[in-house]
Amino acid sequence: MTNHYIDIRNADVILIMGSNAAEMHPISFKWVLRARETRGAKIIHVDPRFTRTSALADHHVPLRSGTDIAFLGGMIKYILDNNKYFEEYVRDYTNASCIIDEKFEFKDGLFSGYDPATRKYDKATWVFKKDENGIPQKDPTFQNPRCVLQMLKAHYSRYDLEKVSSITGTPVEDLKTVYELYASTGVRDKAGTELYALGWTQHTVGVQNIRTMSIIQLLLGNMGIAGGGINALRGEPNVQGSTDHAILSHILPGYLKAPVASLATLEDYLKKNTPTTKEPQSANWYQNTPKYMVSLLKAWYGDKATKENDFGYAYVPKLDDGQDATLLNMIDAMYEGKVKGFTCVGQDPACSLPNANKVREAFTKLDWMVHMNIFDNETASFWKGPGMNPKKIKTEVFLIPVAASMEKEGSMSNSGRMLQWKYVAEKPPGDALSTGDVVIRLMNKLKALYKKDKGVFPDPIVNLAWNYTDQQGNYDPLGVAKAINGLFTEDVTIGDKSYKKGQCVPGFANLQADGKTSCGNWIQCGSFAADGTNLIARRKKDDPTGLGLYPDWGWAWPVNRRILYNRASVDKDGQPWDPSRAILKWENGKWVGDVPDGPWPPLSDKEKGKLPFIMKPDGVGALFGPGLVEGPFPEHYEPLEGPLSKNLLSAQLTNPTIKIFKKECDVYSGCDPKFPFVCTTYSSTEHWCTGAETRWQSWLTEAQPQAYVEISKELAELRGIKNGEQVRVESPRGKVECVAMVTTRFRPFQIGGNTIHQVGMTFNYGWLFPKDCGDTANLLTPTVGDANTMTPEYKAFMVNVTKV
């Protein structure tokens, strides 16, 4: 979230799209309803299905799965055509006025630079025209037809109401209602927020879904303000924390880029990954990358990280150039027999990954699997699952019991980037250890072995700093948290302040690129005070702004800032756009309110003032955003599997940059009468993800006992299916049997003149337990991911539904 949970109460219009907030994030709805009750906020839910969220919304507006960009593109057109954008904000705080390179073009679904052979773009033309000083040329009057605002307008001119309606299946009247209501927030004294979750990310155009909304929020001046922002409701209680700590393969802790093989030295790495700018008033915060990277290496390798050895940069594993090491590719390599061993912690990929038959088959190619979990699940027991012959499976599986979250001390990071400290409520049962203790023991053993037996390259393991244990030799969560915060590695004086070796670094502005500081994750630097006080454990309920920031409760990254980009909530003189929602204000030469996005004075100070979007090299919000692989303006493409043979907006049916997997089990079907219905998958309030943890809980399985498919009354009639009957749902990749839930909450769509039915299933079940609950919906989903992130397209694919 750019903002935070409590801040939802400050919104005037709440757009819930790509999320079933009431069911998946029940606590979010406390604040959604608070906004309605205290300020008359309107709640809009855009979703294929009428859910428990829709039941409480002012407007439920249906759309066909996978057509969000068409829907939102239509909103961009509405905002621009009707001059509903916040002009001052757009002019000064976004790149709307920048002039785009003359060779850049968009034609019939493709941007300039596409190579069909590699399915990649050469982005050379996706740039701004620069002046003689290397600064982007601008036209603040927006008259130049090549300026971003005009090009944006031209791009979305095709997204008229009728066209959007024929793609999304949303009635034109409903589109108008949403567009008008949401665009009403494009003024100083109104705020609109957007809540999304996996309903946006789990598409082949997932990141572009979010980008499209980001454009809308910038146009309406909703970024950086109280009651605004783009708010990803994260899933598992600590999924934000695991992402921050680089559970993904393309990053290091704190979202630093993972090194690749061609960047052989630290200098190469820093040169490649440290952005520069010529924009005089841009803070370009990532210019500090060297400080963060060197401090990270110092945290990892301690005294063994020296200037002479590049601070141990050579020890860090490197990706091959161009390598994508995400899950779908990992399973693909496993399926080919290229992966011999697999350590799986707290997951159930036999049910959670798409094309589960492929995943389960891939596990049979492993020599060994180590599985850490609080219960057995379909992954640890894959070898005795449906269709498996244990006698023919060589994989040796080790199931290690580990502690549940209530049995561990440490920090949890919530969706609002807030860390809160928790304590052990109960000791883990039996031999179960915390995952931290398992890792400590494993590494201790490895270090001892490498010290004794050497090996080809023992240095990265032998030289690893490994002082994360208490006096009894157990995992020390407080010590780890301090290492993440960062420590001074020698006595240092910064400005008028002196710090002793071993003291906590109080904020990342103090981190150094010369090895005098260590820091395990720069975005969490400052979570401890210099005197060692754990700010994550704070529990004070003061709220000086009255806007729900509660700055002394827990600690939020970065530097306890509760609302990101908050310098965009004020005008160039530092005065809030809306004084009744002033999270920040420049008063008597200093900032009052939230922790500002940097200490500099407001923008009107031409010497010291800085632009608000400090993480962007240009300092402004990117309406034109060349960072993603599909193009700088989001464009509607159909899901890999969809009901249409032709994209109604261009000749390009699907996202031109997605990877197509080609194993014999990776079969796809588009616009095929054998699989005529759009299917989407989701969770329910009562179960958590695959249900691997919750299906063992009888109060929950009692409430949601068995797999079901929700279908409309119209489809039920078409197929002669009665409510509660057993049906088969089938895709080109697999089939599942489950109970039909015939409901008025799903309705057929009118798409391109045809009636298209959509159905939906939860992915809460698996064959292991309870025995009669049914197997996972992911036997049906395709192996395909978002072109930027490889997040699987769980939300839109094609199936057939028949009576058993």
Place this chain on the structure above:
Amino acid sequence: MANGKSIMVDTSRCTACRGCQVACKQWKGLPGTKTKQTGTYQNPPDLSAQTLKLVRFSEGVKENGKPFWYFFSEQCRHCVEPPCVDAIGDDAAANKDDATGVVLFYEKSKEATFEDVRTACPYNIPRQDEKTKVLVKCDMCIDRITNNRVPSCVLSCPTGAMSFGDRDVILDQAKKRVEVLKQTYPKAAALNADEVRVIYIVTDDPTKYHEFAVV
């Protein structure tokens, strides 16, 4: 005590998360029962000796053609003049707690004729334990509320759909809430507020929520 205790269940704030349904079982130590998916979110299908609090789901289409999905977190209403207590007719088997007004069934209720008690209740609440024959229903967590704690279901509610307190305060709160809701929903009402201690607020025809929502 100001006229005993009451609970307000504001269905306009209920997301049917079923936290209350589970919290009830947790506090009472009641087991999850074996159920089947029969084509509805509502499960278990009905109140029972193991289920004293049940979220009912009711869906359909409104006059304007849009779908509705109403949620009714059902429990004993704790009538001000409880007909079940009269039907049982034995103070040692069922009575009304003087301080709170909570209606309580005891073990001796196994001697009562269940059908008489069930039909006496206009809200179809009492159930019988098949083995022990004892009659059972919600007791408003009498052990909690007499120890300065709110009922388990109220504590679990994430959206503030349930509130607990002195009856006079809750009645006032319900009245004010209905006034606010009426501006948007002309049919908003507090159901049988004068007769029951568990007061449901609805925004539409109560029978659309549940057959026994109102008397």
